[in-house]
Every structure is written in structure tokens, then in C-alpha cells.
Amino acid sequence: MSDDPYVRLAAVLDTIPNGYAHTEDGTHLKVLQWIFTPEEAALASKLKLRGETAEEITARLDLPLEQTTELLETMVEKGQISGWISRSAGMRKYALMPFAIGIYEEQLGRMDEEFAKLCQEYFEKTRGGSLFNTAPPIFKVVPVNKSVSADLIIHPYEQAEKLVETSASWGVRECICKKQRGLIGEPCSYPTTVCITLAPRRENAFDDDELTTPIGKEDALRLLRDSAEAGLVHCTMNVQRGQTYICNCCTCCCGVLRGLTEYDQPNAFVDSDFIINVDSDLCSGCGTCVERCQFGALSIPEDVSVADKDRCIGCGVCVIECPEEALELVPREGRGEVEPPESLLDWMTKKAMVRGLDPSELL
Incomplete structure (x- = not known):
């Protein structure tokens, strides 16, 4: 693996089931360079997803305890890694986080115009990568x-x-x-x-x-x-x-x-158990639902609202403002036997299998 701490960290983040999409021009590395110093990136690339105490981390990596603990605390403060007091062990633990949902969201307090523009460039080039396009x-x-x-x-x-x-x-x-x-x-x-x-x-x-x-x-x-x-x-x-x-x-x-919104079937990219149903006898064709739908799933080709079931994600935003109470969510066909993953660990396991990954070294 490369000696560049940012290249190493990017590779490690992409072995997490959530993924961290790479770009040909290195924009993904620029994002990490804004968030981490080289020293922080080097340490983050060696952390586990499961929590470890500072003593466990320094023993495993042969690092000085006091200096490393100070660095870990700084990284927690900067939203680069997670840190918490374990209720079972009663000790402070630290862990690597996915880029999303995780590191990116924890940059809320630090985000400035430079980082916002850099993230926009990254999002446009990757469109979320494996985080969004795999089950x-x-x-x-x-x-x-x-x-x-x-x-x-x-x-x-x-x-x-x-x-x-x-x-x-x-x-x-x-x-x-x-x-x-x-x-x-x-x-x-x-x-x-x-x-x-x-x-x-x-x-x-x-x-x-x-x-x-x-x-x-x-x-x-x-x-x-x-x-x-x-x-x-x-x-x-x-x-x-x-x-x-x-x-x-x-x-x-x-x-x-x-x-x-850029795809023809929005419901294929999020999990939703419901779909909109229009009661044509009650619908007055006022257009309130069309204005409220953010996905272009409703239209009024003639006198009443019609739903495009490929575009509906079952959020119900249209329902609560319908003056005629002509809309309701009903079960999406074929969804009765489908359940989401049991837990975050189950979700990550299934995501890893789909991506052909073995993140066991990080766990």
C-alpha cells in the first residue's frame, strides 16, 4: 500500500461497506486533505470500526500512549473519528467512522465555503458511488x-x-x-x-x-x-x-x-414500503399534491391527479395537505415479505457481501 497517508486512508474507507468512491483526478484525496492532517490521516487509517481504548490502540500499533491519546482526542473534537465512554467497560474508546454517514456529517461545525465547494465537486464526480448504487x-x-x-x-x-x-x-x-x-x-x-x-x-x-x-x-x-x-x-x-x-x-x-431525482425510478434507490393511491372519486384536481411532490410522481393530465408509481417513494408529503383527503399511502406491491436489515451490523454485512468485501480486519 502507498506511503501517502491520504491514499491509505481512502483505501481503508473504501473497504468499509459504506464505501468511499475514488475519483480519477484525486478529488477524493483533496477532501481528506481538508479534513485530516497527514498525522491524523495516518492514525485514522489504522483504527478499527469497533471501539478500542487508547491503551489497546497504542499497544497494537507500538505508539506512545500520552501523545497518541492527545491526538485521538483532537480527532474526536474535529469529527474525524468517534469517541465515547463504554458503558460495559467504563473506559474511553475510539473508532474509525465511515465517510458517510459519519465523517462528512461530523464536519458540520468546521465546514466553510472552500470545503463546501470541494464536496460539491466530489459529489458531482462520484454521485455517491457504492453507498447509493448497491443494495x-x-x-x-x-x-x-x-x-x-x-x-x-x-x-x-x-x-x-x-x-x-x-x-x-x-x-x-x-x-x-x-x-x-x-x-x-x-x-x-x-x-x-x-x-x-x-x-x-x-x-x-x-x-x-x-x-x-x-x-x-x-x-x-x-x-x-x-x-x-x-x-x-x-x-x-x-x-x-x-x-x-x-x-x-x-x-x-x-x-x-x-x-x-436524476433517475427514472427514484424508488429503486431508497427503501420504501408504501406507494401513493389516488381516490379519483374524491380528487378535485386542485394540484396541491403536484406542487408538494418533490419527485414529479404526481400529475393532472385531465381532471384528477395521477400517480407515477415508478417515481413515488412513499413519503406521504402529498397526503397531509390534500384538501379533499383523496390520497393515502398503501403497501407497495411485493413488499409484504421484505424486511430491512435487523441492525447496523446486519446492514453493513449485507452491503459488504454485495460489494464483495471482507471488512473483518476493521471489525
């Missing part, structure tokens, strides 16, 4: 309950409200996607502080998080409702348990949803 999808669209047919049995992982209600801590962040677009001169017209962070089991989890403002459960539910009314799409990690965020997304900023 299983990274995002699962979760509708607000009122948009779903009332007689439908909905699993907990299909309900945005349920994810909030069953968490132990809640927080809110500025959306890094919206911040990035604003810094390159393309500001978003939607609300920007809309990223809900969740801690499924730990109370007061965000009290010391500089990027996250702790909020209560009712505030999180209110933010969810306000985001839906504004026309934003609820997305979370495509797993059955352990979700740690709900992104409230738009197609003008979100890296995933922006990619979807």
Missing part, C-alpha cells in the same frame, strides 16, 4: 402516520413518530446538506435546523455534543410534524432497530434525494 439502500423513507391507510398494520420501524417515542434522548442539528448548498450560493428555501438525532437507550446523550442541541420528546415530535407540513421527507437508517437519526430531507440539498 441494501442506506435510507428508509418513513411516513407520518396520518398519511397511511388507517386499516394498515404498520411496523415500528416504518413509523417516524414511533422512532421518536421509543428513544431515550433527542436532539436537533442544522442540516449539513442545506449548509453545504448555502455556502456554494444555492440556499435552501426549506427550514434548515431539522435533523433529529436519537439515542435509543441512553438518557442525556447529547448534553455535551457541540453540534447537537438537546431537546425533549415533545419538541422532537413537533419538529417532525412541522417538517412534514413544510414538505420535507422523513428518512432514517434502513434498519429495524437502533436508528440514531431522522433526516428531514429535500431534493434540492440532500445528497441521496438529489441523486434520486
Whole structure:
């Protein structure tokens, strides 16, 4: 492997199931050079995805403990790696993160115009790479309950409200996607502080998080409702348990949803269990749903709304503002027996298999 710490780190990040797409002109290396110093990149390239204490890391890599611990703490502060107190061991642990979702999102506090433009160049050249174009999808669209047919049995992982209600801590962040677009001169017209962070089991989890403002459960539910009314799409990690965020997304900023709008079948790139159904007897053809749909999935060729089921991602944004209550989400055909991966580890395992990777050395 190359002696260049950035080349090594890029290679390691691409062995993580999420992937880190490379570019022929080295833009992917410029992104890492902005985030990491050479010393930081060298250490990050040798960390594991599972947590290790500073003592374990320095023993494995034959590095001085005090100096390395200081560097690890600096890297945590800069959002380059994760660091936490293990509840079982009662000790500080450190771990490598995927580039997305992970390192990139943790640059929220550091992002400036230079980095925003660099990321735009990288996104345009890679379009997300293997993160978006291999199964299983990274995002699962979760509708607000009122948009779903009332007689439908909905699993907990299909309900945005349920994810909030069953968490132990809640927080809110500025959306890094919206911040990035604003810094390159393309500001978003939607609300920007809309990223809900969740801690499924730990109370007061965000009290010391500089990027996250702790909020209560009712505030999180209110933010969810306000985001839906504004026309934003609820997305979370495509797993059955352990979700740690709900992104409230738009197609003008979100890296995933922006990619979807450029393809003829947006629903093939995110996981969604539902699809829109129009009651033609109730529909007045007012066009409200057409205006609210960010995916061009609804049109009024004659007197009533018609759904393009290849473009619908089942978010329900159109449903909640329909004045005639002529819209509802129904199960997508063939989805009854399909379940998302059980956990993040299960998701990563399946992603690795599809990509032909063996990330065991990182685990």
C-alpha cells in the first residue's frame, strides 16, 4: 500500500461497506486533505470500526500512549473519528467512522465555503458511488402516520413518530446538506435546523455534543410534524432497530434525494414500503399534491391527479395537505415479505457481501 497517508486512508474507507468512491483526478484525496492532517490521516487509517481504548490502540500499533491519546482526542473534537465512554467497560474508546454517514456529517461545525465547494465537486464526480448504487439502500423513507391507510398494520420501524417515542434522548442539528448548498450560493428555501438525532437507550446523550442541541420528546415530535407540513421527507437508517437519526430531507440539498431525482425510478434507490393511491372519486384536481411532490410522481393530465408509481417513494408529503383527503399511502406491491436489515451490523454485512468485501480486519 502507498506511503501517502491520504491514499491509505481512502483505501481503508473504501473497504468499509459504506464505501468511499475514488475519483480519477484525486478529488477524493483533496477532501481528506481538508479534513485530516497527514498525522491524523495516518492514525485514522489504522483504527478499527469497533471501539478500542487508547491503551489497546497504542499497544497494537507500538505508539506512545500520552501523545497518541492527545491526538485521538483532537480527532474526536474535529469529527474525524468517534469517541465515547463504554458503558460495559467504563473506559474511553475510539473508532474509525465511515465517510458517510459519519465523517462528512461530523464536519458540520468546521465546514466553510472552500470545503463546501470541494464536496460539491466530489459529489458531482462520484454521485455517491457504492453507498447509493448497491443494495441494501442506506435510507428508509418513513411516513407520518396520518398519511397511511388507517386499516394498515404498520411496523415500528416504518413509523417516524414511533422512532421518536421509543428513544431515550433527542436532539436537533442544522442540516449539513442545506449548509453545504448555502455556502456554494444555492440556499435552501426549506427550514434548515431539522435533523433529529436519537439515542435509543441512553438518557442525556447529547448534553455535551457541540453540534447537537438537546431537546425533549415533545419538541422532537413537533419538529417532525412541522417538517412534514413544510414538505420535507422523513428518512432514517434502513434498519429495524437502533436508528440514531431522522433526516428531514429535500431534493434540492440532500445528497441521496438529489441523486434520486436524476433517475427514472427514484424508488429503486431508497427503501420504501408504501406507494401513493389516488381516490379519483374524491380528487378535485386542485394540484396541491403536484406542487408538494418533490419527485414529479404526481400529475393532472385531465381532471384528477395521477400517480407515477415508478417515481413515488412513499413519503406521504402529498397526503397531509390534500384538501379533499383523496390520497393515502398503501403497501407497495411485493413488499409484504421484505424486511430491512435487523441492525447496523446486519446492514453493513449485507452491503459488504454485495460489494464483495471482507471488512473483518476493521471489525
